[in-house]
Amino acid sequence: MQISLMCLCIGGDPKGIQVAVVNNETSSSSFSQSLLSFLDNSSVQQVNLSHADAFAGAYNGEYWGVIGFGKNFTSYLTKRMIQRQVSKEVVDGGSVHVWLDLTNQQIAMMLQKKLADAFEDFVQYKMGNMSYLASFPVKFEEPIYGSLNSDxxxxxxxxxxxxxxxxxxxxxxxxxxxxxxxxxxxxxxxxxxxxxxxxxxxxxxxxxxxxxxxxxxxxxxxxxxxxxxxxxxxxxxxxxxxxxxxxxxxxxxxxxxxxxxxxxxxxxxxxxxxxxxxxxxxxxxxxxxxxxxxxxxxxxxxxxxxxxxxxxxxxxxxxxxxxxxxxxxxxxxxxxxxxxxxxxxxxxxx
Incomplete structure (x- = not known):
């Protein structure tokens, strides 16, 4: 019974974590909607709210974090990917802004990982064979021992x-x-x-x-x-x-x-x-x-x-x-x- 409880209860991903989403883009074909579709829905439950309601809920402990997109996220992100030099405003507007509740480190680390995985899948979906141009500059190769998916x-x-x-x-x-x-x-x-x-x-x-x-x-x-x-x-x-x-x-x-x-x-x-x-x-x-x-x-x-x-x-x-x-x-x-x-x-x- 002890080894069963240990394997069942320790080390797994949290489920049903509610996160507030503030998306200022209205188009259904926007990059923000596409990126959010790659989030693991079994672990992260997205709640679409206004900016004020999202932060009010986070401060009241209703949500474990807030994910925010600017109104020009799609156009700014496109510029970041195709132009060699952009302004600080474009970099900031083409970024996903995340505010986390870090009182529970395990849940916060899970949310960070899920967002990073969603971004990689989003880039692969949008750019196909050219996705390596927008990939993270740090690449983890096959591990010497163990698995990349070990918990x-x-x-x-x-x-x-x-x-x-x-x-x-x-x-x-x-x-x-x-x-x-x-x-x-x-x-x-x-x-x-x-x-x-x-x-x-x-x-x-x-x-x-x-x-x-x-x-x-x-x-x-x-x-x-x-x-x-x-x-x-x-x-x-x-x-x-x-x-x-x-x-x-x-x-x-x-x-x-x-x-x-x-x-x-x-x-x-x-x-x-x-x-x-x-x-x-x-x-x-x-x-x-x-x-x-x-x-x-x-x-x-x-x-x-x-x-x-x-x-x-x-x-x-x-x-x-x-x-x-x-x-x-x-x-x-x-x-x-x-x-x-x-x-x-x-x-x-x-």
Whole structure:
């Protein structure tokens, strides 16, 4: 359910965004009408208004932006395309004027992209083979990795998959020793001669079966239902996700072995979730994080793992690449550390 909600709700284009249009051209064959016809109607709903009503509605929060055309837009734009030198008045009159509500950056960026796409389609329609003369001076070629049409869902999916696996595993084991200690089962184990290491490994192995089922369901939904691209080795993808699950189990055992109260154990498990989600590069690139916090983020188990999973899935890289094997090495290191720590704490408290 979590991976379904993530793929359905995150990264898609907003729908039904109302935008006020102030078009001072009256002819049905004007360039402004033609340009507006290329706007994506599923995302942008155009509302034709006067100048005063459009801005009044925008200030009242009814519209996410205002698109304005001058009364001589068609003639001025034609001059801009065919004349070598024009005045500033012609440039201004032959331009589409856009005022956006930038309080929601994602919607504003979508509107900018839709307008740019509409202009490219408009130029292609009007000029045909000569459209390159009026195209944007910056041309994005075929990407080295990924797709020109990739969205935020593609970026966030690898990190979200690891996060879901990690915290579901933490939830499985965070209360294991707490409940057993409260019911007296731990005392029976110590009397029977069971060591702390054997107890930790028993919980790890038993919960690993549950994690394996979760990983299988997660991958089926991610790859087959939501069609998230995977250019790399599926075995490496599965191995890294399972290792993150083991890390979550180990971390849950640390919490469970060091805390006696169920409420405190739940608070410890939940309290680490949100900071880790923010600074581990799952929902935002690590390179955008300020340096004092970036050093903390690089110490987290999911930071290198999410980068490694992106490299495997979207670049097709293998263990020969440092970014990939580093993700496995850091994850294994955290696994070992958490297991040793849980064993030591459990041994000291027996």
């Amino acid at each position: 935020f869902t593609t970026f966030v999916t690898p990190g979200a998959v690891l996060s879901i696996t990690f915290y579901l595993a933490v939830g499985l084991t965070a209360l294991s020793f707490v409940i057993e200690r409260k019911e007296g089962l731990m005392d029976r184990c110590w009397v029977a001669g069971v060591s702390s290491l054997e107890t930790v490994l028993a919980h790890l192995i038993s919960q690993l079966f549950v994690i394996s089922i979760q990983v299988i369901l997660l991958l089926l939904l991610m790859l087959l239902v939501f069609k998230i691209p995977n250019e790399g080795n599926l075995v490496l993808v599965i191995a890294l996700i399972v290792l993150q699950g083991v890390t979550g189990i180990s971390f849950g055992l640390v919490i469970s072995s060091s805390i006696d109260d169920e409420q405190n154990a739940n608070q410890a498990a939940l309290g680490i979730f949100y900071p880790n989600l923010i600074v581990s590069g799952i929902i935002w690139p690590v390179e955008c994080i300020p340096y004092p916090l970036r050093y903390i983020s690089l110490a987290l188990p999911q930071t290198y793992a999410s980068e490694a999973l992106r490299c495997i899935m979207y670049r097709g890289w293998g263990l020969s690449r440092m970014m990939v094997w580093r993700g496995f090495a850091v994850t294994l290191g955290w696994n070992t550390f958490f297991l040793i720590l849980a064993t030591v704490i459990l041994k000291l408290r027996t």
